Amino acid sequence: MNSLGKSITKKFGYSFGANTVSLLMSVLAVSIFPKYMTVEDYGLYQLFLFYFGYVGFLHFGTLGGAIIRYSGCTYFDLDFSVVKSQCVVLFGILCVLSTGIFAVNFLTHIFVNNHIFIMFIISMFAQHVIWYSISILQMSNRIEDVARLLLYERISWGILSISAVLLGFASASTILFIYCATRVLVMLYSLIFIPEVVMAPLNFTVQLWRELKINFALGFPITLSDICSILIIGIIRFAISDVWDIVVFAKISLVLSITFFFLSFITSASTVLLPALKQLKESVSNDMYLPLNRLSSYVFLHVLILYYPIKLIVLYWLPKYSDSIIFMGILFPIVFFESKFNFLLVTYLKKILKTRVIFYINLFSTLISLLGCFMFCYYMKNLELSIFLITMVLGIRYTLGEVALYNYLKMPRVLITEYLLNVFWLILFELCIYIGNTILGFLLYIGCLVVYNLINRQKLLDSWKCLKEIIY
Numbered sequence: 001m002n003s004l005g006k007s008i009t010k011k012f013g014y015s016f017g018a019n020t021v022s023l024l025m026s027v028l029a030v031s032i033f034p035k036y037m038t039v040e041d042y043g044l045y046q047l048f049l050f051y052f053g054y055v056g057f058l059h060f061g062t063l064g065g066a067i068i069r070y071s072g073c074t075y076f077d078l079d080f081s082v083v084k085s086q087c088v089v090l091f092g093i094l095c096v097l098s099t100g101i102f103a104v105n106f107l108t109h110i111f112v113n114n115h116i117f118i119m120f121i122i123s124m125f126a127q128h129v130i131w132y133s134i135s136i137l138q139m140s141n142r143i144e145d146v147a148r149l150l151l152y153e154r155i156s157w158g159i160l161s162i163s164a165v166l167l168g169f170a171s172a173s174t175i176l177f178i179y180c181a182t183r184v185l186v187m188l189y190s191l192i193f194i195p196e197v198v199m200a201p202l203n204f205t206v207q208l209w210r211e212l213k214i215n216f217a218l219g220f221p222i223t224l225s226d227i228c229s230i231l232i233i234g235i236i237r238f239a240i241s242d243v244w245d246i247v248v249f250a251k252i253s254l255v256l257s258i259t260f261f262f263l264s265f266i267t268s269a270s271t272v273l274l275p276a277l278k279q280l281k282e283s284v285s286n287d288m289y290l291p292l293n294r295l296s297s298y299v300f301l302h303v304l305i306l307y308y309p310i311k312l313i314v315l316y317w318l319p320k321y322s323d324s325i326i327f328m329g330i331l332f333p334i335v336f337f338e339s340k341f342n343f344l345l346v347t348y349l350k351k352i353l354k355t356r357v358i359f360y361i362n363l364f365s366t367l368i369s370l371l372g373c374f375m376f377c378y379y380m381k382n383l384e385l386s387i388f389l390i391t392m393v394l395g396i397r398y399t400l401g402e403v404a405l406y407n408y409l410k411m412p413r414v415l416i417t418e419y420l421l422n423v424f425w426l427i428l429f430e431l432c433i434y435i436g437n438t439i440l441g442f443l444l445y446i447g448c449l450v451v452y453n454l455i456n457r458q459k460l461l462d463s464w465k466c467l468k469e470i471i472y
Contacts, residue, residue, distance in 0.1 A: 025158030030257050032162055034250070034318055036170045043250035044172040048116065048179075050237060050253070053230055055124045075140035080200035085208045086215075087132050087197075094128060115173060119180040126183035133190035136197060145193050152189055157182040221359040222350075228362035232369045232393050236386060239377035251324040252387065255331055258310060289348060289409055290418075291463030296344055297422050298460055300336045302449060304429050307332045308442040327387045329433040333426050334391050337398040340422075345401035349408075357404050365397040425452060 034042050098121055130153070137146045161178045164170070191198050233256070241249040307328070315322050349358050369389065376385040402419050428448045435441040453460075 025154045025162075028158060028162055030254065031313075031317060032165055033170075033175070034254055034320075036165050037172070037175075038170075039247050039250050039320065041170065041172040043247065043253070044116075045175055046250060046253035046257075047241070048120065048172070048176055050234070052120065052123065052127075053234070054227070055127065075136075075142060076196075078136070078140060078197075079207075080196045081203040082208055082211055083136060084197050084200045085202050085204055086212055087129075088202060089204075089208075089212065090132070091125075091128070094125065098124070116176055119176050123180045123183045126180075126187040129187045130183070130190050133194055136194050142193075149186070149190055149193060153182070153186045156185060221355040225355070225359040225362040228359070228366040231366045232362070232397070233390055235366070235369050235373050236377065236390055239373045240383070240386060243377050243381060244383065248383070252327060254318075255324050255328045258314075258328060288467065289344075289405075291466040292344060293340075293418060294456070294459055294463045295467070296340060297336075297418065298452075298456070300339045301422070301425055301429075301452065303335055303339075304332060305442075305445060305449070307433065308445075326384070329430075330384070330387050331391055332433070333429065334394045336422070336426060337391075337394045341394075341398045341401050345398070345405055348405055349401070352408060354404075354408065358401075361397055361400045361404065364400065365393050368396060369393045 033045070037045070101121070101124075102117075130149075134146055134149060137143075137149070157179065160182060161175055164174055164178055237249070237252065237256075240252055311325055311328065314325060314328070346358055349355070372389040372393065373386070376382050376389055399419070406416065425448065429445060432441040432445040432448070435444065
């Protein structure tokens with residue numbers, strides 16, 4: 001194995017290990033929280049996380065722009081003074097924006113409990129420092145340290161929160177206090193990884209503002225894209241909480257949490273893949289796309305089989321959420337759509353600096369989500385169609401991403417064939433789900449996978465051989 005292959009394998013190993021622990025903690029949390037918390041408290045906890053998901057955009061893309069520009073460099077190639085000064089500038093902007101957030105909460109009473117709102121603000125500041133530290137580690141290709149930091153974050157949060165619930169402290173206020181406390185602890189721990197940045201002098205020179213401007217220009221489309229990406233689901237979740245009640249919102253949030261379990265692996269994999277691709281010649285990285293596309297489709301189609309054991313576990317362990325199983329069946333194909341989109345399509349588009357294309361795709365998908373939301377949620381008031389809208393829009397987004405990348409890589413015919421085959425297998429999966437007998441549906445989908453493996457065996461072997469030739 002060559003040096004690139006060893007580096008990629010090692011970094012994937014660290015990321016896989018950290019995210020395996022993260023997944024276990026998430027599984028325990030989703031298994032225990034709704035079991036011992038009231039549905040109302042669990043809904044408030046999910047509402048906190050729902051709004052907290054938007055605070056990551058308050059750096060306006062400068063972190064994303066820096067990662068794209070410097071991916072593949074070494075840590076000591078960075079100008080520590082400029083990096084620290086950028087962080088201070090962004091922190092000052094965050095202080096100003098927090099005043100606006102306070103005013104919005106005062107007018108709308110999103111969080112009636114002032115203690116919860118204060119925890120929201122503290123968590124927001126701490127989380128931005130964590131993200132900044134992670135961004136520095138990612139752009140300098142220190143994936144092992146990113147894995148250690150994320151591991152500490154998930155273990156500390158998981159142990160403290162789950163212990164509190166099991167000991168009888170299952171209110172939303174207690175859980176959110178622990179969430180806030182762990183953000184602060186992880187923030188302090190993250191600074192240990194970047195002592196040179198922490199100790200660097202501040203230097204507000206022309207170079208600093210030039211760096212901020214370049215990073216902003218490159219990263220702001222990504223931030224707008226990410227906002228649209230979250231709004232695709234966020235608009236529908238908000239409408240559900242508005243048209244129905246907190247109980248329905250809690251049940252939908254539980255199903256979405258289960259569905260998105262596996263995407264943490266995909267996110268970590270893409271952070272390793274982007275620097276690796278930038279180290280390769282354009283012709284080599286383009287040649288990698290087709291085998292990566294086939295192998296990732298193979299993996300993600302097999303991941304869908306987990307729907308059946310998860311369904312049985314939810315029915316047994318969380319009977320008060322049993323009526324939400326039908327929603328999980330509708331939503332589970334987004335595991336495939338989101339995995340392919342984030343792992344492969346977005347990574348390649350970033351690699352060729354087509355960040356605006358990602359933004360346009362997400363913006364168009366958000367508009368479809370908004371129009372569908374008005375129709376299904378507010379006009380028809382049909383909950384099942386509202387949930388299906390999430391799957392439909394994410395499927396459209398995945399399709400647009402495939403088409404855009406096909407054109408840039410100039411091999412549309414073979415990739416369109418691969419895309420149509422993937423859609424065919426996803427339709428078969430949905431048909432298997434809607435068979436009333438769970439065991440029969442499970443066996444039928446297993447049969448479909450066997451046929452898939454037989455038909456694509458040679459293509460998959462050739463794809464794996466192609467990748468091995470590059471990394472060995």
